[in-house]
Amino acid sequence: MNATAELIAARPWLAHYPPGRPLEMSEPPYPTLADLWRGARQKFGGRVVAESFGARLTYEQMGVAADKVAAWLQSKGFKKGERAAIMAPNVMAYPAVMLGVLLAGGVVVNVNPLYTSRELEFQLVDSTPRFLFVLENFGPTVAAVRDRLPVEQVILMAAGDLIGLKGHLVNFVSRRVKKLVPEAPMAGAISFAQVLAEAPRLPAPAPLSGDDLAVLQYTGGTTGTAKGAMLLHRNLVANVQQGADWFGDELPTDTPTVMVTALPLYHIFALTACFWFQILKGGACLLIANPRDIAGFVKTLRKSRFHIFAGVNTLYNALADHPDIKKVDFSAMRLCIAGGMAMQAAVARKWRDLTGKPVLEGYGLSETSPVLCCNRPDIESFTGTVGYPVPSTEISIRDAEGRPVAQGETGEICARGPQVMAGYWDRPLATQAVTTADGFFRTGDGGVLLADGQIKIVDRLKDLIIVSGFNVYPNEVEDVLVEHPDVREAAVVGRPSAASGEEVVAFVVPRDDGLTEESLRAFCRERLTGYKTPRAFIFREDLPKSNVGKVLRRQLKEML
Known part of the structure; x- marks a missing residue:
């Protein structure tokens, strides 16, 4: 068996890479972010690097x-x-x-x-x-x-x-x-x-040098006490190069690309996948200071010509629902990328119907700089998976004892690669707790390795609801709820139950006042088995969200 065959045998997803993609990450052109910036400034000095408020x-x-x-x-x-x-x-x-x-x-x-x-x-x-x-x-x-x-x-x-x-x-x-x-x-x-x-x-x-600390990226805002992920220069440079290897030939080569950068730069998704990716490619970021102002955001998009759009599910949903979004010119857009939280199929369909472009879902964490996986850029419609591990990334699905599970079984997603952090700032025990004996980072997310090598996210393991011994994954129930035409947003959590240990509770943002608990329950019963159907529906005007629009289930559980 030659080296390539051995690599594919160890990482089966490599056999399904798009044509022309390297199986291992290309050598980054610069060892540090400072060097990457200096090289880009020298090469692209006259190009636009950022736009803000029209300047x-x-x-x-x-x-x-x-x-x-x-x-x-x-x-x-x-x-x-x-x-x-x-x-x-x-x-x-x-x-x-x-x-x-x-x-x-x-x-x-x-x-x-x-x-x-x-x-x-x-x-x-x-x-x-x-x-x-x-x-x-x-x-x-x-x-x-x-x-x-x-x-x-x-x-x-x-x-x-x-x-x-x-x-x-x-x-x-x-x-x-x-x-x-x-x-x-x-x-x-x-x-x-x-x-x-x-x-x-x-x-x-x-x-x-590449081994020097570049960024302290705090994580844990949705799960508990924040910890500073220590991202070295080489971690971030590697992830930028992995993105370039994955998306390289999908972008225009005759003109600088413009990326809509609505996600905040203080979040790792925008920092790496928007700003530094564009620096490597000689592109520009269209900076959106307040993406929560959807009307203002749409107004900016109407004045702009852009090639890449990056966002989270809630942002795609809010934009697609705005009455003026059809006045935006999407003709130059080549890529739509989603991350930060699970993308819902109903929202992805709305976006594709609106723009003609599918949403490519990626997956990663602050601790991984962030990108671990991404859909192939040549997909024609939403897949419901997060695609394949990017070059030089290893993914292992493991049980609670750290043993790999069989293909197709749910376990914890564990990752190893050049983009994985050096550890948590001043927290050696916390670092040890998320590191396996063979050097994999334990993400805390449940996932499945599919037969074709794609990774499907099931849910945060800590958000799992156990009803009478049966596992209920909130994402699955939420996906059903937002298919209802009168539901704008939904979030699902578990609460204690004397009869079943836990029961499913749904928080719902209706589109109008006509939505009833009875109609929602009937809708769910047609699509979900009994123990997955919410026992209670709580209607709200909005849902608590993080800085990038991720729904904070922890706060909803506290409300209960």
Whole structure:
């Protein structure tokens, strides 16, 4: 048996790769994210790298701003390996700050700007950044705990930073019209504009390698106490290269691609699969600062020409339901990618009917930089799977004792590859708990390896509902519920039951007031076996969601 045959025997999914895809990841052109950025700036200097509020910045212009951030940090004694936190949505200053921190040799700590003061304090006390760059809108969150934060300096960014004259208008509207910015500035804070003005001319090159820490990506917001996944430069560079290997020939080669970047850059999906993927390809990110404003989002899309769309199920659903979405020109769009949560078949059908393009579902976690698997880019319709492991990625489905299960059986998805984190920040026991003896990362997700090598996600193992000894996976019940024409969204959780141990409860967002519990129960009974049919239906105006739109089942369980 030759080497290729041996590799395919060990990883059966490789036999089903699209033509031309490498079985192993290509050698990345650069060892670190800083090198990747410098190479892209040199190669694509005149191209647009980002668009925000209708203003565009080229690679060279972004590079000048990033250099100033790096030089300013170094002028304050910022050393290699020290940390700087960024707490902002997708505004133009975000990538400039991130690049500056990396060029200075530092570690980026991504912070959700929607955090409460308590959540912010926990993350910053845990990660101990010297500097915090925060959008001025969220200053009060910081101010409430400022005296308890291990932060040397707070820098206030504005939505209009780095976008020229238009930035003054954006800031005026944000501050004076919409009144999104507090009147009283935080004591001791300085502005991002001051950082740029004070910066020395050029930063000193930082001696980085692929084994150096690049990003602390906090995870666990939907499952409990947050932990910082330590993502090395080589982890992130590898995942970007894996994406390039997987999607390379599906994108235009004669023009720079534009990716709709509505998912926040502080989330690992957007950070890697949107921003850094585009940097490697010389493309641009269309930055959406507030994707929850669906009307504003649609208005932006109507003015734009884009090639790639990335989102989560709830975002696709909200856009497809908006009355003006049919006015958007999707003719240039080549790829639609979904991740972050399970994509529902009903939503995928609506999107394909609207745009003519199928949704490619991927799978990954913060701990894996994030992408582990993705649908083939040549599919014609939604598959209901997350496709195949990307090059150089091993997936093993295992039981509770860590033993591989037979093909077709459900178990825990375990992964090994160059994109898997180095461990959890300052938590060796937590790292040990998610690492198998042979070096696989335990994801906590249930899945199945199908006969053709595709991976199908069943559900989070901790969300499994056991009714009289039978397993009920919330995703399956939710998929049925959203097929009902009068259901906009649904989420399913379990609650204790004296009769059956647990019972299924459905939280439902109706499209109108005519939906009844009786009609829903009848609908489910036609499509689900008895123990899977919800015992109770709770109607709500909305569902609690994470920063990227993932439904927070944990909060729903707490409500019960």
